[in-house]
Amino acid sequence: MIWSTSAKPATKGRVPVNMTSDLDSPLLVDTVHGPVLYLEDVSVSFDGFKALNNLSLYINDGELRCIIGANGAGKTTMMDVITGKTRPDSGTVFFGQRIDLLTLNEQQIANVGIGRKFQKPTVFEALTVFENLELAMSSNKSVWASLLHKLSGEQRDQIEEVLALIGLQEIPHRLAGILSHGQKQWLEIGMLLMQNPRVLLVDEPVAGMTSQETERTAELLVSLAGTHSVIVVEHDMAFVRSIARTVTVLHQGSVLAEGSMDEIQANPKVIEVYLGE
Numbered sequence: 001m002i003w004s005t006s007a008k009p010a011t012k013g014r015v016p017v018n019m020t021s022d023l024d025s026p027l028l029v030d031t032v033h034g035p036v037l038y039l040e041d042v043s044v045s046f047d048g049f050k051a052l053n054n055l056s057l058y059i060n061d062g063e064l065r066c067i068i069g070a071n072g073a074g075k076t077t078m079m080d081v082i083t084g085k086t087r088p089d090s091g092t093v094f095f096g097q098r099i100d101l102l103t104l105n106e107q108q109i110a111n112v113g114i115g116r117k118f119q120k121p122t123v124f125e126a127l128t129v130f131e132n133l134e135l136a137m138s139s140n141k142s143v144w145a146s147l148l149h150k151l152s153g154e155q156r157d158q159i160e161e162v163l164a165l166i167g168l169q170e171i172p173h174r175l176a177g178i179l180s181h182g183q184k185q186w187l188e189i190g191m192l193l194m195q196n197p198r199v200l201l202v203d204e205p206v207a208g209m210t211s212q213e214t215e216r217t218a219e220l221l222v223s224l225a226g227t228h229s230v231i232v233v234e235h236d237m238a239f240v241r242s243i244a245r246t247v248t249v250l251h252q253g254s255v256l257a258e259g260s261m262d263e264i265q266a267n268p269k270v271i272e273v274y275l276g277e
């Protein structure tokens, strides 16, 4: 992708790290002139080994992007860089035009609107579906303070809305511990949604799911795109085909190819290093 001068993030308008109070609202994110997420020339080395090698990646507002790549291609490292878990050795990572993610810590990055769903669900098993969502809404309170806090009508509406989105509206009072694997994954996506993220990073969402659960997850992620940008890292190619508009193939820490699933599968470089394995 070629950047026009106006579309490049303005380094002059960087948000300094100490302005945490201003970073609570996802509304700060300015995407009028460009992507919601902008990674350019990002490199990460572990003991001299380049896990990311001048990686450049641009995610548009509201798009659903699938990232694929063989083991060790750099997918997890890429997500770690976006979410502040790993600091790159070099490169630029912006959220919208103004927010330099490399100046923020993990909590601040979550607060400005980048949510991450790890592969393994981490719901509170002893609490109900509803309580898990309630808890996810309030990032600063303790568990008990959150649960004893009286919900406003608006908050209740938000929980009901998310329950419907994740398909658990019939079972809000079921303990999370007895949900199926798929339901736990949806609940965790719901917990992320309670924070109103602008960007959602989702790691292998359908691993271990039944085919019915996989189908339901595809519908859920597709329905989230538009109002959120959704980045899905996934190995299941049939699933990727079922949801993807644009697929990015990572290889040895940089982008090998990008395009529709048909373009990717016909790309000789991709066939050689990944699909042809």
Ligand SMILES: Nc1ncnc2c1ncn2[C@@H]1O[C@H](COP(=O)(O)OP(=O)(O)OP(=O)(O)O)[C@@H](O)[C@H]1O
Residues within 6 Å of the ligand: 046, 047, 050, 051, 069, 070, 071, 072, 073, 074, 075, 076, 077, 078
């Ligand atoms: N903390 C670390 N220390 C040393 N090497 C690391 C570390 N994290 C990742 N690597 C190496 O960097 C490379 C990229 O790893 P990464 O986990 O990003 O790949 P991946 O595409 O997510 O792979 P997978 O599909 O297996 O999860 C791998 O060779 C990995 O061994």
